[in-house]
Amino acid sequence: MRYKAKPHTTRAFNEALRNSGGQGTVMEFGVRWGRSFVWFAQQLSIRYPKCRLMGFDSWKGLPEETKGIPVHRKHAPGRFREHRIHTEIALNDLGIFTKRVSLIDGWFSDTLTDSLKGKVKTPLLFVHLDCDLYISTIQVLRWIDSLLSSGTILVFDDLKKPENSGWGQRKALNEWMVETKWKCEVHEHKKIYMVT
Ligand SMILES: C[S@@+](CC[C@H](N)C(=O)[O-])C[C@H]1O[C@@H](n2cnc3c(N)ncnc32)[C@H](O)[C@@H]1O
Numbered sequence: 265m266r267y268k269a270k271p272h273t274t275r276a277f278n279e280a281l282r283n284s285g286g287q288g289t290v291m292e293f294g295v296r297w298g299r300s301f302v303w304f305a306q307q308l309s310i311r312y313p314k315c316r317l318m319g320f321d322s323w324k325g326l327p328e329e330t331k332g333i334p335v336h337r338k339h340a341p342g343r344f345r346e347h348r349i350h351t352e353i354a355l356n357d358l359g360i361f362t363k364r365v366s367l368i369d370g371w372f373s374d375t376l377t378d379s380l381k382g383k384v385k386t387p388l389l390f391v392h393l394d395c396d397l398y399i400s401t402i403q404v405l406r407w408i409d410s411l412l413s414s415g416t417i418l419v420f421d422d423l424k425k426p427e428n429s430g431w432g433q434r435k436a437l438n439e440w441m442v443e444t445k446w447k448c449e450v451h452e453h454k455k456i457y458m459v460t
Contacts, residue, residue, distance in 0.1 A: 267302040267354065272453040273392060273419050277304065280390035280417040286314050288387040293404045294394035294421070295321040295367065296344050298351030302358070304392070309360040316364045316385050320404075322371050323348045330399045334431040339396050372400055376407035387413045393433065394421040401436035409444055416459040418448070423455045 269277060277290070290308065295301045301319045308315050325345030329335040348367060355361035368375050372395070388411040393401055401420070424434035437457075441448065448457040 265297065265299065265350075265354065267299055267306065269300040269303050269392075270421075272456060273300065273421075274303075275452065276417050276419050276456045277307065277390050277392075280415070281307070281312050281315065283415060284312070284315065284387070284389045286312055287385070288389040289316045289318060289385050290390045290392075291388065291408070292317075292319045292392040292394060293321075293372065293400070294344075294392075294396065295319040295348075295351055296394075297346045298354055300392060300394065301351060302354045302360075305355055305360045305365050306358065308364070309358075309362070313364075315389065316366075318366050318368060318384070319351070320368045320372060320375060321348070323369060324371075326395075326397060327371060327399060329397050333398050333435065335397065336432075339432075344396075372403045372407070376403060381407065381411060384411055386411060388416050391416065391418045392421065393418060396422045396432070398432055398435045401433045402439060405436060405440040406443075409440070409446070412446055412459045414460055417451065418457045418459065420455045420457070 290304055292301050305317055308317055325342040326339055328341045393404055420433045422433050424432045428434055429438055447460045449460055451458040
């Protein structure tokens with residue numbers, strides 16, 4: 265397995281971390297077999313050893329989308345199911361499964377609690393939302409809302425075009441933008457948003 269993030273994600277990650285002063289947290293929602301998560305962990309271990317990394321996954325694949333919201337066939341319940349052990353082994357083999365790197369197991373609806381929020385080392389620098397569905401993305405955005413600060417970068421891996429506003433990550437982003445006090449500017453690439 266080659267551990268890497270997509271080019272636009274890599275650029276956004278580097279920018280968020282470069283401007284961080286070396287402290288804070290990176291989060292990924294949707295780890296699967298760790299292709300991008302292990303890459304983030306490698307970067308932190310080499311260049312930003314004081315930053316923390318948190319990965320969230322059910323390890324059961326995708327949940328069912330909210331009723332009434334269209335969903336692509338490739339996003340059926342259970343899709344992308346992968347055992348946590350693959351990511352764990354990769355991190356251990358590379359010697360980078362340190363106490364600054366954590367995997368939080370379970371459905372976001374169970375794991376994204378106020379008590380966990382209290383343990384996050386702010387600022388939240390960079391968030392990779394690779395969880396595909398509306399239901400998962402809106403849960404994440406509502407949870408991270410109070411952890412955000414000016415300069416946090418959000419990358420949506422599966423953001424539909426603006427005209428497809430009725431489903432997926434685009435629907436979640438649109439709804440959250442109405443609810444939140446934060447403004448976001450589109451940043452360099454159409455799937456990247458910087459909180460302002
Ligand atoms: C496209 S995969 C992630 C790919 C991964 N970033 C990589 O680079 O290999 C989506 C992942 O999101 C997880 N996921 C989606 N919605 C979730 C939810 N509500 N709770 C927990 N995990 C979820 C799935 O289990 C799946 O592993």
